[in-house]
Amino acid sequence: MNPNLPSTNVNYYRSALKRFLAFFISFLACLALNAxxxxxxxxxxxxxxxxxxxxxxxxxxxxxxxxxxxxxxxxxxxxxxxxxxxxxxxxxxxxxxxxxxxxxxxxxxxxxxxVNLRDVVLSQGIGQQKFNSLAKVDLDLRPVKTTQELMRIVPGLFVAQHAGGGKAEQIFLRGFDCDHGTDIAVSVDGMPVNMVSHAHGQGYADAHFVIPETIKNIDYGTGPYYAQQGNLNTAGYVGFSTYDNISNNLIQVEAGRFNTIRLLTLADLLKKNKDRQSAYIAAEANYSDGPTINPQNFNRVNIFAKYNQAISNNTRLSLSVSGFKSKWDASGQIPERAVNNGTIDRFGSIDPSEGGNTERYNANLLITANLSNGYTLTNQLYYTRNIFNLYSNFTFFLNDPVNGDEINQGEKRHLVGYTSKLARQRFYTNTMVSTQYGIGFRYDATKNSFLSNVVKRRFLNYIKSGDINEGNFYAYVQKQLSLGKFLLDGGLRIDHLNFNYHDRLSSIQSPGRSRTIVSPKLNIQYTVDPTFQLYVKTGKGFHSNDSRVVVANRGKEILPAAYGADLGINLKPIKQVFINIAAYYLYLEQEFIYVGDEGIVEPGGKTRRYGLDVIARWQFTNALFANANLNLSKGRSIGEPKGADYIPLAPDLTSTGGIYYKKKTGLNGGLSYRFIKDRPANEDNSIIAKGYFILDGAINYTRPKYEVGLAFENLLNEKWNEAQFATQSRLLNEPASVDELNFTPGTPLFFRAKLAIFF
Structure with missing residues (x-):
């Protein structure tokens, strides 16, 4: 310090310096607080x-x-x-x-x-959610009346029905023939739809208990990249969510070709204090003879009820119950030669005694609490009772030239499950961290899962009969970090499965088996600007084998893994356009093929797939929309000779899309298409599953109190095959079997009219 300065000046400058430092520190603190x-x-x-x-x-x-x-x-x-x-x-x-x-x-x-596409945004803090928004756009533009139509909302997903509309659809996604759910996880309000070790196929996913008008959104994802998703999530997952409450009561009547009729009602049970509690009930009844010569006599009844209550300011309860019962006759799959030589009509049948009946009853309870430390805790408990009975004849007189090869598959199942999720968002300086922890289990207890020989639905003998008990215990953690323009999403999942099977036809029982699998996930997203986004997804998933096969094979090949990677971009060149392009690769340690008439799951060996998915959405005006989805895939078996390494029924080119005019009142309508290219039906591509192009349309006139409409399926009246298989079969009096394409005919031109009343 300068000794020549007076002490009073020294004290003054010292005091001023202290005030300046205090101000500067306070200023920095304010900046930090503001930041x-x-x-x-x-x-x-x-x-x-x-x-x-x-x-x-x-x-x-x-x-x-x-x-x-x-x-x-x-x-x-x-x-x-x-x-x-x-x-x-x-x-x-x-x-x-x-x-x-x-x-x-x-x-x-x-x-x-x-609905407006400008509300689909690209930002660093938003990942998979943008695709949920797209699904909501599509769902609003295309009101659906069946679960088949619900599934088709998912880009790249195709379905085929081949049992008179009564059983779960065959699902195709990303180059997979997922059978009835082997490689795709399906859920409703967090409750699993898939049935593991089912009498008709691994992962059997019959979603016909869903009433389409109760669905508010569809969550979906392709590939094994999501920590919340476990068993069967290899090709992807689909999660339906129902409305918590409804704004209007509804009575709706639909009638159409082939003696088709549908009755629907939705009733709001609590109209006051909806921020505290709400309740509604929905019910539908369906009947149709279908286009086949032998009437399908298809009938289904659904009922669904949901209640929500705010237990406190921080805790909410949601309880839903549902019941579903269906019965039908089916004309089954028919061989091409029988149609070509005039033995039967295209809509005829070799064995008209096919068909079945099924029931499902659900209870689903969720309690969500916002905790004082910033965490959100969700506990879910669900129960399902499922009854299944199916008559089929795939090979006709191949195995039994006298009685025929008709089989009966059936089971009665109890399914109970519990999930607990703990989630929180926190900020650390400029980083937002989202964390989710989850634990849970599901337990399937199936009594008398059987496969039997029958003739015209009359029992002959059992091929398989037994009781299955299968448990899946799991835990996962997911962390999401928002770092500037980067969004890092990492997860780790652990699944432990127990398999037990009691064979009723054998005095010697094999011990149960168990196995644990760890599935890591890592996804990275980079937002260049609000119009351009890049991402990479990587992860490991798995699908389990059937308990009967696991026990018989002494625990071998229990949980084959799937390893996948996506490289994609999201584009919004203008506010009313959204484009997603993703290239992917997926390696599967073991492909599963369910052979229903033999009651076994046949290993298909290692496979790999790579391809390209394109999703595009346009909004031309406030009311005019268009969309298109293009899906390219190449899948091959590993270790097989070239030319004999095709994956049967795996689609390699599909596309869906349409154009829609949507307003709150007045005229609304649209046209939609779906296309699938010819594809191999067997390993050497000597039998071809035929592709098709189907155009559908709808027009409605909407007023605040009512709506009338007309819907068309297959406007061009194309002759197309819905479900197709390379099957070795023999007809009555044929000297030898023939290996060729067997199919169920697609619906010809179909129309239905509706009248809906809102009150």
Missing amino acids: QTIQKGIVIDAKSRQPLQGATVSVVGQPELSSVSDAAGAFQIRTNESLSTINVSYIGYKTMAYEVQPGKPLVAALQGDM
Whole structure:
């Protein structure tokens, strides 16, 4: 210090320096606080007062600052200053702007509006959620009446029905013939649809207990990249979610060709205080003779009820119950030679005694609590009772030239499961960390899962009969870090499965088997700007083998793994256009082929697939939309000679799309198409499953109190094969068997009219 300065000046400068340092430190602290301003809130439907999951929350002028509301509608978002404005948007709702109010939770009550593609946003904080938004757009534009149509909402997913509309559809996705669910996990409100070690196929996923009008959104993903998804999630997963409540009562009548009729009703049971409690019930009845010469006599009855209650300000309860019963006759698969030589008509039958009946009853309880430490805890308990009975004849007189080869498959199953999820979002400096922990189990107890020989539905003898007990215990952790323009998503899942089978036809029993598998996941997303996004997905998944095969094979090949990777881009060149392009690779340690008439799961060996998926959505005007999906895939068996390494029925080129005109009132309608290319039906490509192009259409006139409409399927009246298989069969009095294409005919031109009344 300068000794020539007076002491009073020294004290003055010292005091001034202290004040300056205090001010500077306070200024920096304010900057830090401003940089770390956290706005919390909840997004709800203004009319129903129910939370909206998947709403996008973003800071105006700073698209890199964004968040997504969770299952309880809650969100947290970081802003750079306390005077920021945030936008809250959700598909089918008006976008709202709110001023940030630090320390005061925001309640964003959104008003319903027309669907708009501008609400599908690209930002660093939003990953898989954008595809859920696309599904909501598609679902709003294409109101569906069957579970087949629901499944077709998923880009790249094809379905085929080949038992008179009564059993689960055959599913195709990403170069997989998933059979009835072997390589795709399906759920409704978090409750599994798939039935492991089922009498008719591994992962059997019969979703016909779903009433389409109760579905508010469809969550889907391709590949084994998601920690929340476990067994059977190799090609992908589909998760349906139902409305928590409804705004209007509905009575609807539909009638169409082939003596088709459908009755539907939805009733709102609690109209007041919907932010505290709500309840509704839905019911439908269906009947159709179908296009076949022998009437299908198909009938199905569904009922669904859901109740929601706010137990406290931080805890919500949701309880749903449903019941489903179906019965039908089927004309079955028919051989090409029988049609070509005039033995039967294309819509005829070799064995008209096929068909069956099935029932499913569900109870699903969820309790969601927002804890004081910022965590959200969700506990779910579900129970299913399933009854299944099916008569089929694939080979006619190949094995038994006297009685024929008709078989009967059946089972009665109890399924119980529990899942607990703990989730939280936190900010560390400029990094948002989303964490989710999960544990759970499912237990399947099946009594008398059987396969028997029958003649015209009359029992002859058992081929297989036994009791199956299978348990799946699992735990997972998922971490998502938002780092500037990067979004890092990592997960680890552990599954432990127990398999037990009691053979009723044998005095010697094999011991149960168990196995554990660990499945890591890592996904990285980079947002260049609001119009361009890159991502890489990697992960390991698995599908389990049938318990009967596991026990018989002494635990070998229990849990073959699937290893996959995606490289993709998301584009929004303009606000009304969204494009996704993804290249993928998938290696499967063991392909499973279910041979129903033999009662076995046949190993298909190692396989690999690679391909390209393209998703495109356009909005030309406020009311005119178009979409297109293109899916290319090449799949081959590993270790087989070239030319004999085809994967039977694996699609290599599919496309779906359409154009739609949608307004709240007045005329609405659209045209949609689906295309699948010819593909190999057997390993050496000597038998071809024929491709097809189908065009559907619909037109409706909507008013606030009613709606009338007309829907068409197969407008061009194409002759097409729905389900197709390379099958060795023998007809009555044929000297030898023939290996050729067997198929079920696709529906010809079909139309139905509807009248809906809202009140």
